[in-house]
Amino acid sequence: MTLPAQNLLAEEASPYLRQHSGNPVHWRAWSPAALAEARTLDRPILLSVGYAACHWCHVMAHESFEKDDVAAVMNRLFVNIKVDREERPDIDQIYMAALSSMGEQGGWPLTMFLTPDGKPFWGGTYFPREARYGRPGFIQVMEAVDKAWRDKRPSLNQSADGLITHVEARLAGAHAKGVLDRDTLATLANGIDGMIDRELGGLRGAPKFPNAPFMQTLWLSWLRDGATSHRDAVLASLERMLAGGIYDHVGGGLSRYSTDAEWLVPHFEKMLYDNAQSIRLCNWAYAASGNDLFRIRIEETIDWLLREMCVEGGAFAASLDADSDGEEGLFYTWGREEIEATFGNESALFFKYFTLSAPHGWEGRPILHQTAAQQMQSVADRDLLVPLKEKLLAARKERVRPGRDGKVLTDWNGLMIAAMAETGRFFNRADWIEAAEIAFAHIANAAQDNRLPHSMLGAKKLFPALSSDYAAMTNAAIALFEATGNSKYVDRAGQFAEQLDVWHQDDEKTGYYLTASDSTDVPIRIRGDVDEAIPSATGQIIEALVRLSSITGDLELQERAWKIAEHAAGRAAHQTYGQAGIINACVLMLEPLKLVIVDNPKNPSLVPVANRNPDPRRVDIVVAIGTEMNRPTLPGGILPPTDRPGAWLCTGQVCLPVVREVGDLERLLRRQ
Known part of the structure; x- marks a missing residue:
């Protein structure tokens, strides 16, 4: 033809x-x-x-x-x-x-x-x-x-x-299954730590990418093994990044990467997945450090998301272009005279907190960023900065906007929904959780014959979904269950996992292919093991199955997840740095943490402790005092008594003694 x-x-x-x-x-x-x-x-x-x-x-x-x-x-x-x-x-x-x-x-x-x-x-x-x-x-x-x-x-x-x-x-090939070994994470984390730029953050050299899978490896190493240098590498990398031109200091949100080693000159495109992962990393960083910088950047980024990235129906668009009016970065850059015309007598105050730079080789207007000292001072004086930024944002609205790719990608939205649900819990922001629920419903309701689309643009839908879509939406559903307590999200997660098995599982039941079995136009069905800017499909699948089995107490599902993780680990051993997402997920498989809390929903005492101590290894289940139906089981099929507040922290099939005091739970979660 x-x-x-x-x-x-x-x-x-x-x-x-x-x-x-x-x-x-x-x-x-x-x-x-x-x-x-x-x-x-x-x-x-x-x-x-x-x-x-x-x-x-x-x-x-x-x-x-x-x-x-x-x-x-x-x-x-x-x-x-x-x-x-x-x-x-x-x-x-x-x-x-x-x-x-x-x-x-x-x-x-x-x-x-x-x-x-x-x-x-x-x-x-x-x-x-x-x-x-x-x-x-x-x-x-x-x-x-x-x-x-x-x-x-x-x-x-x-x-x-x-x-x-x-x-x-x-x-697409198969390797002998690997051993799920605690040392694998430590070895990978130490290798990544050796590549960290101690002065500028991130990996040494240029260009510089946020590389969220690597940052998560270091964070897990700190949480599990107490490697404080790995925690500090993440904190320092985030601080340097969030001061640089790669961060939009006027409107919020992170660009794709910087072309230089200082995080100064970005490629100005803004991607949904980068910002989902930066929100999550900043949430962990704020919990560990108490540095208000991370809280502010989360708030600014979510404000940008809800202001500029929502599409009809409440889900989130894929990206904003690097170019506007035919020039890269034109929308985001400023000449000094423009700043002075906007602020008049307040210009000196603005330049107290911000710097304009036009480094060698950059042909556009100067790029707005902060020195480390300016960033620290701006956190302390945030109330002074808010009206200044609002003026600049209003001035920028008059410019030709970058194009928006308004298609809704299921896997990227899953990442953002999970991030918003998690941060909504931490900051007690019901509006963020509600926005995540609306986005989730928009995508889940777009399914046909129980199958999710991979992409949507208005009424146009691209089927079938990829394995990464089902994995990301399973993790999003579990995050929303943790945030709302609504068991319908656990049911949804189970449905997504079933579809994953039907359309993506290999014949040996040792893993999953990225494309569905009825996809007719791919020369190869690949597994989706390799990380890109986000964790691989395989890494997300293992995380989803571990979290779902932890919540439901389904031992058969847990055994299946273990088998899949073993085979993924065997493949990852041949390309470790490119498959950090698999290694990170295997950490969850080795030591899944489950926290069951019985508390007073109207005046909770233990739930806020769990919320302010986020841990990517843990699933949280909250039960109201007096609940008889739908109680989660502890290992061994034991039902937790619900006559008074209490918290049970379990690792695999072993639970620690119940904790009833706020201070005891705080110490337990910090130590874990």
């Missing part, structure tokens, strides 16, 4: 694909029909993968995809397929792994050349239209690929076969 000789992206559900619907390129979305067209024409595929907030994706689009002469070459030589990596992380991971296996540096836009049956034989990332930056021009690249395809097709096919086999072994 052949598709119409035209661009076919106008009706897609992805804003990123729609951004390219006006290109003269005959783009197709990734689909069985597009792959069949390549086979029918016996023509190689030019695969371009990106996302809506990606600056260099926009650059390549403006330079090449919007130009008639470039499009003419693309249309003549290739079947051109455009993929939104956020809609299809399964496709992105396969071809990014192929590029890495070629010895090339990964990134987006990802530009890959495939055989007509979808096997990669060459690729790169951004290619300029004309040769520069030491890179060949894009037309030159395409013509060279075409010549190689015509002249050396047998050898290219052989290389493609070998490459796809290598990628399949790496992303």
Whole structure:
């Protein structure tokens, strides 16, 4: 079959694909029909993968995809397929792994050349239209690929076969199950600790990413083993990051990463997942340190989320673009004269707390950030800063806004829902918990035939869900149960886990594939073991099953989770740093903590202690005094008495003696 000789992206559900619907390129979305067209024409595929907030994706689009002469070459030589990596992380991971296996540096836009049956034989990332930056021009690249395809097709096919086999072994293969060993976390945490930049925070060098899975490894090491240097590395990294230009000091929220080692110059896109994880890390950091900086940043980030990222129905949009009005960072940067015009006589007060910097190589306006001293002072003087920030925010509203990718991604929303439920408990913010419940309901109610969508844009829904979607929503449901006590969320979590088994479990019942069993357009069903900016699908699945089995007391589910964790650990042993999410989840599997609290719902004394001592290893179950029905069981099937307040902390199948005093529970949770 052949598709119409035209661009076919106008009706897609992805804003990123729609951004390219006006290109003269005959783009197709990734689909069985597009792959069949390549086979029918016996023509190689030019695969371009990106996302809506990606600056260099926009650059390549403006330079090449919007130009008639470039499009003419693309249309003549290739079947051109455009993929939104956020809609299809399964496709992105396969071809990014192929590029890495070629010895090339990964990134987006990802530009890959495939055989007509979808096997990669060459690729790169951004290619300029004309040769520069030491890179060949894009037309030159395409013509060279075409010549190689015509002249050396047998050898290219052989290389493609070998490459796809290598990628399949790496992303979908099985290894002998590993031993769930306490030392694995300590070894990984010590290795990460050795890479920490002690002066600037984060990992040494540039660019600098928040790397939440690594930060969680260090945090778990401190919680479990008392490694205070690992706790301090996380606290210092967060402090430096939140002072830098990577943080939006006017409107709240974190950008994707900084291009330098000082956290100063970001790529200005704001992603939902980064901010979900930063909220959670800041919550733990505030609980451990009492530093009001973390509380303030949580409040500012959630304010931004509710102000700018809510879509109709109450779920959260995927991202904000790096660019506005054709320039990266234009919306977020300031000239000194603009600040002075906005504040007049108050300008000196503003510059007491903030600094503008335009470092070498940065071509835009100066970037707003804080020195360490300014950040400390701004926390102390927060009441003075609030009206200053409101003025600047009002001035910024007059600018051309960055584009918003309004699609709702189920797994990213699951991360944010869990973060808001957890912080809502800690700060006693019922409004945050309510917002999380609304977002959860929007996504859960979008299911068809009990199956979640992976992505939604208005009425358009992309099915089927990925394993990461079911895992993230299971964890979100459990977080909402902890925050509300409503058992309907436990029921929902169980339903999501069932769907995960039906559509994603492997034949040996040792793990799960990222894509569903009825997905017909993937060259490989990968497992989803590798962390990206968020923990891997496998890591999230293990966490979800451990937490669900802890809450329900389901020993069969716990045994299944143990088996899955063992096999995941066996695979992770071959790529430890890339699979920290699995190691972190195995820590929960080894020593799952369960806290059952009986308390007075109208005047609780023990519940606030649990709320202000968050621990990612623990699930909390609150029971009202006098409850007879739906009491959770302690290990051994024992029902806790509900005649008076009490707290039972259990590790696996062993519980400590009941605690009834606030001070005793505080000491117990701090020590644990």
